[in-house]
Amino acid sequence: MIGRFKHEGESFTGTIQGNRVVVEKDLYNDTYEIGELELLPPVIPGKIICVGLNYVDHALELDMELPDHPILFLKPPSAVIGNGDKILYPPESNQVDYEAELAVVIGKRCRNIAARRADDVIMGYTCFNDVTARDIQKIDNQWTRAKSFDTFAPLGPYIIEPRDIDLSNAFIRSRVNGEVKQDSNISSMIFNPSALVEFISHIMTLNKGDVIATGTPAGVGELQPGDTVEVEIEGIGILKNQVSKANL
Numbered sequence: 001m002i003g004r005f006k007h008e009g010e011s012f013t014g015t016i017q018g019n020r021v022v023v024e025k026d027l028y029n030d031t032y033e034i035g036e037l038e039l040l041p042p043v044i045p046g047k048i049i050c051v052g053l054n055y056v057d058h059a060l061e062l063d064m065e066l067p068d069h070p071i072l073f074l075k076p077p078s079a080v081i082g083n084g085d086k087i088l089y090p091p092e093s094n095q096v097d098y099e100a101e102l103a104v105v106i107g108k109r110c111r112n113i114a115a116r117r118a119d120d121v122i123m124g125y126t127c128f129n130d131v132t133a134r135d136i137q138k139i140d141n142q143w144t145r146a147k148s149f150d151t152f153a154p155l156g157p158y159i160i161e162p163r164d165i166d167l168s169n170a171f172i173r174s175r176v177n178g179e180v181k182q183d184s185n186i187s188s189m190i191f192n193p194s195a196l197v198e199f200i201s202h203i204m205t206l207n208k209g210d211v212i213a214t215g216t217p218a219g220v221g222e223l224q225p226g227d228t229v230e231v232e233i234e235g236i237g238i239l240k241n242q243v244s245k246a247n248l
Contacts, residue, residue: 002124002159004044004082005037016158041082042126042159043105045211048075049200050101050130050147054215055188061218070191070199073143075130075213079153083239088151088246089225093133096223096243099216100174100182100231102167103128104193105159106210113201118194121206124159125167125193127231127239128213129174131223154231154241155211167193170234172217176227184217186233 001016014021014032021037023030052071053059059066081087089096107123130147131154137146167186174182186192191199196212223229223243231239 001164002042002161003157004040004042005032006040007032007037011040039083039157041080041155042157043123043155043209043211044080045077045105045209046207048077048079048153048211048213049204050075050213051191051196051215052143054190055184055217056190057184057188057218058216058220059190066190070196072200072203073147075153076148079148079150081151081154081241083154083157083241085154085241086151086244087129087131087154087223087229087241088149089223089243090133090149090246093136093149095133095135097132097134097220098174098176098181098223098229098231099130099132099220100172101128101130101216102172102186102193102214102233102236103155104197104212104214106206106212107208109205109207110201111205113197113206115194115198118197119162121197121201122162122193123208124161125165125233125236126156126159127233127236128211129154129229129231129239129241130213130216134222154239156239157237160236165235167235170236171232172234173232174219175230175232176221176223178228181221182217182219184219188217189214
């Protein structure tokens with residue numbers, strides 16, 4: 001597992017080994033007890049490329065035809081928060097929704113990558129919540145404003161490397177205040193992570209740290225201030241955030 005941490009004002013990336021974090025240095029490694037470190041988002045992406053309508057059950061739920069190719073949109077890096085950080089409910093919205101998603105983290109700069117080579121450029125996988133102001137999305141009839149508020153891209157807690165996980169039949173779930181809201185399987189994706197890397201990398205250069213959010217399954221619903229929302233993906237972990245009213 002790979003994580004980002006802060007200690008005495010210094011931020012760094014480290015490998016988690018049991019209850020310790022190992023940070024590689026030029027001539028030696030630093031080792032910390034994980035309990036003495038502040039957990040940060042596992043990556044700060046240059047861009048977040050999101051995929052809409054990428055689960056069969058979600059398309060059926062919306063009574064929509066399956067897309068012929070991935071539907072893409074972007075979220076800004078300024079929306080990223082980590083595990084345990086608060087999602088701020090903006091005063092401009094009256095309906096803020098959760099969307100549990102698998103995130104693909106790119107490990108090296110790449111362009112025009114074939115699906116069969118996708119693992120060569122993937123650093124790993126983590127949990128993502130594509131928080132959305134649904135009422136604003138409907139008003140605008142496009143997605144940028146609704147999905148771009150600060151704190152609307154919870155990410156984490158850690159990055160799991162491809163060699164350490166089998167996503168072929170992994171469950172993906174969301175819970176609000178402990179109640180299961182979404183319960184699906186990564187195998188229900190219309191376009192799997194390798195296909196998405198191929199499709200997106202033929203459009204734009206992907207850089208190390210960029211994130212591909214791979215879409216959400218059925219069961220999307222509303223959040224309220226005071227709620228605690230969790231995204232859990234088998235083999236990766238649990239991303240947990242509380243919702244709070246944004247200060248005016």
